[in-house]
Amino acid sequence: MSVLATIAQQPGRKENAAPEVNSFSVDQQGTVRITRVVPVPETISPEAQKRLRLPEKDLSTDFAERRAATDSWQTRAGKESLTAYPAKVGSMTIAGVPVRNVTPLDHSPIHPDWVLLNVHGGGFTSDSGSLTKSVPIANIMHVRVVSVLYRLAPEHPFPAAVDDTVAVYREHLKSYKPTHIALYGTSAGAILTAETAVHLKQLNVPLPAALGIFSGMGDFSQPGDSQAMYGLRDLASDVPLPGPGQKNSDYVSSINPRDPVLSPLYADLHGMPPTLFITSGRDMLLSGTTILHRAFLRNGVDARLVVFEALDHTFWNDISLPETKETYALICDFFSGQLTR
Template sequence: MLRCGAVVLLAGMVSGGAIAVAQTSSATPAADTSVILTDGTAQVTRVVPVPGTVSVEAQRSLAKAWPDDPTVQSLEDRRKGTDVWQAGAGKAFEKLYPVQVEAATVAGVPVRMITPKELPTAHANRVLINLHGGGFNSDSGSLTESVPVAALSRTRTIAVLYRLAPEHPFPAALDDAIAVYREVLKTHKPADVGIFGTSAGAILTGEVAVRLKQLHLPEPGALGIFSGFGDWANRGDSEALFGLRGLAGHLDVPKPRTHDEYAGTTDLKDPVLSPIYADLSGMPPTLFITSTRDLLLSGTATLHRAFRRAGDDAELIVFEALPHAFWNDPTLPETREADEAMAQFFEKHLGR
């Protein structure tokens, strides 16, 4: 019998590209199959049960069925929907982690200032800068990413509401992040500052670190790259297997990366846009976090290896079975564990 919540993974060839499709099934196939074509493309079927090693809450979440039909959503609707969800999820996190949230402007850039209720004297000079996720075209993390880490690390946090694509392609978001960091450096030592982000914000965090090196500005005390990548020119293997909800829901046929609305006309191997092509030596201590059903699992792991090859202090945490940026879900015990890992990392490395 197929375990509750198990997913049948089907992969085949469509117009020369590999495709992975997730669908629910009431019966177990007779056997898994695997065919490798001459160009290396895999045509496979796999039955993937929900592992008992994750929390009950995670098992229930993974068992949810999502339609496989592609959902075409206008940018306006996406932003409206994301704003409503972020506000609601942010309130849920604030109930768990009491903080004060204020709107402000730093160096002309709109931000959210998140101040924990408990702020030890030893942390008075520390500050975290969050670069939120949202595909570079919306805000899916300025609260859900910042509130728990600010509270758990007992550190003031600035969530940067950087300019969004397509109206403002690269390097607009990067310039905004750099401007905020420059302003923070007027009142804080670099060693007391941490920069972190999820998804688009994780990508942007790596870009900021490389750009600071180019500008001969001091690097921050620590970085957090949580489910991102550093190579706009190549897709990772995991993007052919997982969508935003892991094995559930729609998944497009993998295609080579192109100059999208964020990258604009910039060379995809530009060392700032794609830090994997940069000299990464001398980067701050960096924490990478991903999960085994994260579409950016490959991108996160590959960038982590690049940091390691450059001789940097780089740590990688991989969670079991959960999808992309699962720590935006306040109901999962694994979210608490991930947020605590982030907070402990900054506690360890800031102010050294």
């Protein structure tokens, strides 16, 4: 059954004419058209409740403008992260790939033989996380975090990002034991984390000690159910009508969407490292994250899933939320537990 949802807006959202009623109808094809009045839940923090009441920002339809806006946000948000979680950020090149090298302020990690590799989000077309997803973890764990600035689509479609991440990982194997390396990412970076792990296995390269797949998915051949209901900013976002086929042609290009590296759901996942999955109740990739988590479980992997109540896609970008602090505590505890084995 396919679902086409019309959601009544909450108080404080954009003005519209949605009726204050719950209703549904089902056509002969099984498509459900619904109206739901969804209040801001009291099961989340006051700060998170405030976040859900914020109106969605209009996104430019021009690609160059969107990339520039994302870059500007990452610079600004990165400075905010460094204020809340002080760390040292440098730039370098590893295996021909530019990276951000994030270390504790005193340059003396508690575990100098550990390294975490972060692959940022941004739809594979921009940098949405090389700072914001590495600085807090470097500060909390007091370890070195390397953010891979992989080549971006559409100029460099799949498998360029995978190849760059594999190259950086293999270079680190010259200085670090695989049991002392973790690989993680958010959104596109979460997808890339799984893709890289699958390709490393294909290449018979020792896998890292742990993976972090935070709001991702593993199947470009079909959208998950949550993508028909939620956008970047949960229920209040504009969401395209659901339809068959993959949606990220900039990244996928002409590759078979069921290629096992591109879409790890179709790969042999036996032997994957312990993996932490994180998503949230109004995440557009809620379905994708949980489907891939189940695939890991079916293949005998130590795969753990945390679903936060109500919040939107990659809500941990907002460092002011108590839920964000909880997220980073979960991530750091998980990696610390795996790398000390």
